[in-house]
Amino acid sequence: MPAAHSRRLVSLALAPGEDFSAALEQVWADGDAVLPIDPFAPKAATDRLLAAMRPDLAVEDDVALVIATSGSTGEPKGAQLTHAALQSSIDAAHERIGREPGDVWLSCLPWHHIGGLQVLLRSRRLGIPLVVHDRFDVERFVGADATLTSLVPTQLAALLDAGVDLRRYRAILLGGAAASESLLDRARQAGAVIVTTYGMSETAGGCVYDGRPLDGVEVDVTDDGRLALRGPMLMCGYRLRPDLTAQTLIDGWLVTNDLGRVAADGPVEVIGRADDVIVTGGVNVVAGEVATALGTHPAVVDAAVIGIADERWGQRVVAVIEAGTPTPSVEELREWCRALLPAASLPREVVVVDAMPRLASGKVDRLALGRTVSNR
Numbered sequence: 001m002p003a004a005h006s007r008r009l010v011s012l013a014l015a016p017g018e019d020f021s022a023a024l025e026q027v028w029a030d031g032d033a034v035l036p037i038d039p040f041a042p043k044a045a046t047d048r049l050l051a052a053m054r055p056d057l058a059v060e061d062d063v064a065l066v067i068a069t070s071g072s073t074g075e076p077k078g079a080q081l082t083h084a085a086l087q088s089s090i091d092a093a094h095e096r097i098g099r100e101p102g103d104v105w106l107s108c109l110p111w112h113h114i115g116g117l118q119v120l121l122r123s124r125r126l127g128i129p130l131v132v133h134d135r136f137d138v139e140r141f142v143g144a145d146a147t148l149t150s151l152v153p154t155q156l157a158a159l160l161d162a163g164v165d166l167r168r169y170r171a172i173l174l175g176g177a178a179a180s181e182s183l184l185d186r187a188r189q190a191g192a193v194i195v196t197t198y199g200m201s202e203t204a205g206g207c208v209y210d211g212r213p214l215d216g217v218e219v220d221v222t223d224d225g226r227l228a229l230r231g232p233m234l235m236c237g238y239r240l241r242p243d244l245t246a247q248t249l250i251d252g253w254l255v256t257n258d259l260g261r262v263a264a265d266g267p268v269e270v271i272g273r274a275d276d277v278i279v280t281g282g283v284n285v286v287a288g289e290v291a292t293a294l295g296t297h298p299a300v301v302d303a304a305v306i307g308i309a310d311e312r313w314g315q316r317v318v319a320v321i322e323a324g325t326p327t328p329s330v331e332e333l334r335e336w337c338r339a340l341l342p343a344a345s346l347p348r349e350v351v352v353v354d355a356m357p358r359l360a361s362g363k364v365d366r367l368a369l370g371r372t373v374s375n376r
């Protein structure tokens with residue numbers, strides 16, 4: 001009898017487009033799995049990713065896709081997703097947003113991130129026409145004939161700043177990073193239909209839309225305040241890291257590093273990251289919660305919060321903001337937040353930047369943020 005096929009992990013360092021789509025189809029037809037790689041990444045970053053993912057080693061049964069995550073802050077992890085998980089995510093997403101005659105997806109996110117790749121996979125599974133942009137560009141976006149798209153907040157802000165009419169999109173999925181209330185208000189006042197999404201590579205993308213779990217998704221909160229997720233779209237584990245898998249997948253639940261709340265009537269609220277807790281004067285402050293409060297100030301365009309070492313307080317709360325005119329002072333922002341936050345959470349310092357440093361996924365680049373504050 002012929003030897004059983006040893007399933008391979010095939011890396012694809014291709015820009016979004018027909019070449020990537022064709023290569024993906026061939027890899028899956030061969031029974032293998034795909035590792036998408038940023039084609040524009042520095043060689044050192046690619047080498048580090050490949051060293052962690054070890055494409056030379058066989059892939060576990062049923063794994064279709066390995067998405068690298070957290071490579072900017074430490075050793076890359078590979079979230080392993082099966083075909084069934086991907087299909088569950090796709091079907092649940094379209095069950096929520098619907099499907100109408102004439103729908104066309106526009107892809108303008110990188111395909112080495114799950115949010116971008118899922119646009120291709122939704123089109124592929126459901127036969128919905130797809131327009132592909134290999135990179136985000138406001139002028140190209142204006143010329144695209146589409147009804148559905150996925151964006152990160154920085155892209156949405158750029159489109160609004162340019163006065164782009166977004167009303168022809170019947171749904172714009174917005175994820176990758178938290179969106180400020182001011183940005184959401186601007187978009188909705190402009191007539192855009194925004195669907196905020198929460199999820200991650202480990203959940204095959206967004207699994208909570210507008211605060212409501214997709215069909216088949218359960219959300220709970222652990223004793224230490226972390227959100228836990230369960231559903232058919234979860235990863236089956238991290239590639240070659242049974243230790244991390246055991247810490248993250250517990251009794252069928254994915255225990256995240258996101259702190260959150262689940263209201264009695266169901267809405268899920270993400271308030272920050274467990275690893276973004278600032279301990280100041282012996283009090284725990286959730287950085288994301290402070291950033292959200294700052295974002296409600298009319299002169300704050302975008303906000304992030306970090307803790308900086310302080311002899312007196314242990315850490316002091318520092319706000320980094322993009323601001324309109326006039327730029328609010330630290331005293332004004334503290335007073336604004338006083339009605340929303342405990343006293344320990346009020347920022348003791350404000351750093352104004354021209355643009356918030358962000359990763360390609362849209363998340364705040366916290367390493368660059370720390371350098372910005374340290375070098376001011």
